[in-house]
Amino acid sequence: MSDLAVDEPRPNATALTPSRERFERILRSLRDRICMLDYPPGTQLGEEELAEEFGVSRTPIRRVLGRLEAEGLVARRHGVGTLVLDVDIRVLEQVYRLRLELSALMGRLAPMRCTPEGLAMLREHLARCERLAATPDPAVFTRLNMDFSVALYAMIGNAPLREIIERLYFQTSRIWLKSVPQLNLADEIEVFRRQIIDVIAALEIADYPAVGDVCRAHISMSFTRMLRYAPDRAARPA
Numbered sequence: 001m002s003d004l005a006v007d008e009p010r011p012n013a014t015a016l017t018p019s020r021e022r023f024e025r026i027l028r029s030l031r032d033r034i035c036m037l038d039y040p041p042g043t044q045l046g047e048e049e050l051a052e053e054f055g056v057s058r059t060p061i062r063r064v065l066g067r068l069e070a071e072g073l074v075a076r077r078h079g080v081g082t083l084v085l086d087v088d089i090r091v092l093e094q095v096y097r098l099r100l101e102l103s104a105l106m107g108r109l110a111p112m113r114c115t116p117e118g119l120a121m122l123r124e125h126l127a128r129c130e131r132l133a134a135t136p137d138p139a140v141f142t143r144l145n146m147d148f149s150v151a152l153y154a155m156i157g158n159a160p161l162r163e164i165i166e167r168l169y170f171q172t173s174r175i176w177l178k179s180v181p182q183l184n185l186a187d188e189i190e191v192f193r194r195q196i197i198d199v200i201a202a203l204e205i206a207d208y209p210a211v212g213d214v215c216r217a218h219i220s221m222s223f224t225r226m227l228r229y230a231p232d233r234a235a236r237p238a
Helices: 018-035 047-054 058-070 093-103 116-132 138-153 159-182 185-204 208-228
Strands: 074-077 081-084
Touching: 018 047, 018 058, 018 138, 018 159, 047 058, 058 074, 093 159, 093 208, 116 138, 116 185, 138 159, 138 185, 159 208, 185 208
Parallel strands: none
Antiparallel strands: 074 081
16 A cells, blocks of 8 residues: 555645545544544554555554644553543633633634535534434534534634634533533533524624624533533532
8 A cells, every 4th residue: 555645734725635635534534433432532543453444554544643632632652552532621621711712712813704605504503403402312412513613613714713723622522422411401402502593693794703702602601511510519610
């Protein structure tokens, strides 16, 4: 098998080369498995096995694992390999606080890149959320939350801010799924439905700062609800 190099994607690139497209595809796949807990904390990710699965050499896999490590999802242990990291709301409290502050900047540092196609996608996510309310499922809800967040973050006009917000989101996304047994899923779906409605309404009138305010408020409320059920209740938001 030829050893094709995979470069990390560049924010301002207008088209993906085959190697960069492959990088993105593998990254999305492995990230999804981690965030959906298909790879539970402690799972060892073998380069050889992954290379065989995706039909590439080990070099692209190493670069993808390096990106996942930079995102705080995995860690490379000498003599052990690459392991999926655990998530703890107490440990990641500062990450959540940073997400709160950065969310408020979404529509303030640069105009959001909202297109009719992007709005249509968000409306489809709203329809999915309304269908989900009839038959609540935590895994389906987690997938919907990820799809909505990725679609919304893609609209952020400031590229460095967009990258940071996305990385912090994926770093904390598994906490919600681990908290599901203690949460009222029907209530969580309704809260999320209202968030989507408010975001769409703000985008329709190009009130981009309001988009950030909506997201900040919902992150704060979500964090507070999950923290309430954390094993160590001493750690609470100020």
